[in-house]
Amino acid sequence: MTKPTFYITTPIYYPSDNLHIGHAYCTTVADSLARFHRLKGEDVFFLTGSDEHGLKIQRKAKEKGVTPIQYVDAIIANFKLLWKQLNISNNDFIRTSEERHHKVVQDVLQKIFEQGDIYKKNYKGLYCVPCESYWLERQLVDGKCPDCGRPVEEMEEESYFFKMSKYQEWWLQFIEENPDFIQPASRRNEMINFVKQGLEDLCITRTTFDWGIPVPFDKKHVVYVWFDALLNYLTGIKYGTDDAMFNKYWPASLHLVGKEIVRFHTIIWPIMLHAMGMEMPKKVYGHGWLVVDGDKMSKSKGNVIDPLGLIDEFGADAIRFFLLREINLGSDGNFSRDALINRVNADLANDLGNLLHRTVSMIEKYHKGIVTDAGAAEPIDDELKSLVKETVANYVQDMDKMEINSAIKGVWALISRANKYIDETAPWILAKDEAKAARLQTVMYNLAETLRVVAILISPYIPSTSPKIYTQLGLETPEQFLLEDAVWGKLANGTKVAKGEPLYPRIEIAEDGAIIIGGKRYEHKVEVKEEPKEEKPAMEPIKPEITFDVFEKMDLRVGKILEAEKVKKSKKLMKLQVEIGDEVRTIVSGIAMYYTAEQLVGRNVIVIANLAPAKLFGIESFGMLLAASDGQGNLVLADAPGMASGSRVK
Numbered sequence: 001m002t003k004p005t006f007y008i009t010t011p012i013y014y015p016s017d018n019l020h021i022g023h024a025y026c027t028t029v030a031d032s033l034a035r036f037h038r039l040k041g042e043d044v045f046f047l048t049g050s051d052e053h054g055l056k057i058q059r060k061a062k063e064k065g066v067t068p069i070q071y072v073d074a075i076i077a078n079f080k081l082l083w084k085q086l087n088i089s090n091n092d093f094i095r096t097s098e099e100r101h102h103k104v105v106q107d108v109l110q111k112i113f114e115q116g117d118i119y120k121k122n123y124k125g126l127y128c129v130p131c132e133s134y135w136l137e138r139q140l141v142d143g144k145c146p147d148c149g150r151p152v153e154e155m156e157e158e159s160y161f162f163k164m165s166k167y168q169e170w171w172l173q174f175i176e177e178n179p180d181f182i183q184p185a186s187r188r189n190e191m192i193n194f195v196k197q198g199l200e201d202l203c204i205t206r207t208t209f210d211w212g213i214p215v216p217f218d219k220k221h222v223v224y225v226w227f228d229a230l231l232n233y234l235t236g237i238k239y240g241t242d243d244a245m246f247n248k249y250w251p252a253s254l255h256l257v258g259k260e261i262v263r264f265h266t267i268i269w270p271i272m273l274h275a276m277g278m279e280m281p282k283k284v285y286g287h288g289w290l291v292v293d294g295d296k297m298s299k300s301k302g303n304v305i306d307p308l309g310l311i312d313e314f315g316a317d318a319i320r321f322f323l324l325r326e327i328n329l330g331s332d333g334n335f336s337r338d339a340l341i342n343r344v345n346a347d348l349a350n351d352l353g354n355l356l357h358r359t360v361s362m363i364e365k366y367h368k369g370i371v372t373d374a375g376a377a378e379p380i381d382d383e384l385k386s387l388v389k390e391t392v393a394n395y396v397q398d399m400d401k402m403e404i405n406s407a408i409k410g411v412w413a414l415i416s417r418a419n420k421y422i423d424e425t426a427p428w429i430l431a432k433d434e435a436k437a438a439r440l441q442t443v444m445y446n447l448a449e450t451l452r453v454v455a456i457l458i459s460p461y462i463p464s465t466s467p468k469i470y471t472q473l474g475l476e477t478p479e480q481f482l483l484e485d486a487v488w489g490k491l492a493n494g495t496k497v498a499k500g501e502p503l504y505p506r507i508e509i510a511e512d513g514a515i516i517i518g519g520k521r522y523e524h525k526v527e528v529k530e531e532p533k534e535e536k537p538a539m540e541p542i543k544p545e546i547t548f549d550v551f552e553k554m555d556l557r558v559g560k561i562l563e564a565e566k567v568k569k570s571k572k573l574m575k576l577q578v579e580i581g582d583e584v585r586t587i588v589s590g591i592a593m594y595y596t597a598e599q600l601v602g603r604n605v606i607v608i609a610n611l612a613p614a615k616l617f618g619i620e621s622f623g624m625l626l627a628a629s630d631g632q633g634n635l636v637l638a639d640a641p642g643m644a645s646g647s648r649v650k
Helices: 021-039 055-064 068-085 099-114 165-177 185-196 225-230 243-249 259-276 307-314 316-326 337-367 379-400 404-425 434-457 465-472 548-552
Strands: 005-013 043-050 092-095 118-128 133-135 153-162 218-223 254-258 284-287 290-292 333-335 507-509 515-517 520-522 556-566 574-580 583-589 604-608 614-616 619-621 627-629 635-637
Touching (some): 005 021, 021 284, 021 290, 021 404, 068 092, 153 218, 165 185, 259 284, 307 316, 307 515, 316 337, 316 404, 333 337, 337 404, 337 465, 379 404, 404 434, 434 465, 556 583, 583 619
Parallel strands (some): 005 254, 043 092, 254 284, 290 333
Antiparallel strands (some): 507 515, 515 520
């Protein structure tokens, strides 16, 4: 019988610097899902890798005085070390600088070019180097890249373009017919709104740098990074070189990506595949970001977390468990050392660690280490057995829905119940009564059997811990844990346990802030790297004083924007319909370079309601919107969320 297949990918990470805890989170999630599907008996292929081309890498390499490939080689070595230390079970690591990938990209590019979906033109646009993205002026936020918030550069060069616009209606229909393709649903709605604004053709080649894959039909061009990078998902399963393998795993079951690159994976990627005549991936899931102590990670703040240092300090399984247990997939999550220590002490040391230690210790003490079910059952045993069965069923449902956090909570509810079962059955009292000998044996068997099932269920999350539990239970660790073994009664009578070291020693915090784990002291120091401070722009001069009676003549009101549209032939002006109490006014405002119409509709703004009307581009404007400007190209509207229109501003 052929096994069901499951093909899962992470993003291929950009090696402009070493990876941080956010990258570790994404890959740990993917790894836990890959391990779960292997647990179900499926044939899993798990791909991760690195996206190595582009202007940013070329500039970084030049700064260091090395070639681009020398620069990325050093960083990639750290990537691979991290995945090894974190026990990531990927089947392949794809590098876009590899020849196998170059061939795939060139073959696909040639195919799409020959069918007329690629054309050449001279292009002038606004380019974000860190994101490797071109933007239209209307897409910028406060004049900066809408994805990363960094300044953009104006660039002009000859480029080839992929006819994205041609496939806009196809994409909208595809998403309507496949509502589960983009997950979670909030990301889906964002993408639909983006496409409905109008798809621009995609710039896919560059001539201003040469660190990239040469275009097969025009060698002075190199392939632009996103067209190159996305095709890695085909290269990894041997597209064009091994049809049997490719057809086995494609279409991908799941692309797991950060929410900042959902657009590339759910708009550009499906359209590329459609143009190639290929099946779509089954699902793209955009997870949230990781912040540190409630704050965005930044080198200047000294809060960028090195996962290799954390692993050395706490162990890989502790880090994996915290990330998976603490964060709801799809939502932003918070990393803090205090929360990590509390989670390790409470869940891993106290709940799981103590359950194993108490169980094995009592079996050794009362039965010379031999596990036996003597059949002396009581109703409380049926309750525990029933909970084990229920936990396994709920676990599968939660994991199939990618609700990892819920699945873990369910397993830990079982662990808590088993700890309570010890207190309820009181083995130390049973041991004093010879007439209860059979009952004591059954109680100890039930505890050991619960731990065996728990070890199977937690293997996708903390893979180094499950074998340790099996060893202490006297069991041989299988080459692959299987869900089919997570049923009651598979622990053989006569099994001999072997007490070992505590799974997770409690973490103690010294007075000076250092932590102590198993007698080993770890200093905790935060290195704050000073970055050059940006000069504060000069403030515009304050206008001459006015008296209060003059100020009092100004009538400021809350207005709700009902409609918004750009004024034709004007870059700056937006025509608005604004509700002020019972009245709707037309107001023309110079905010079109800072806000889209979609961003304005429904917004409560502050309006100067008694300003004399003025004509702008032939449109009579009745009022003015208040906004703040720093004189550096940034502008933000003053607003009053939650206030009724017409409310006076005092």
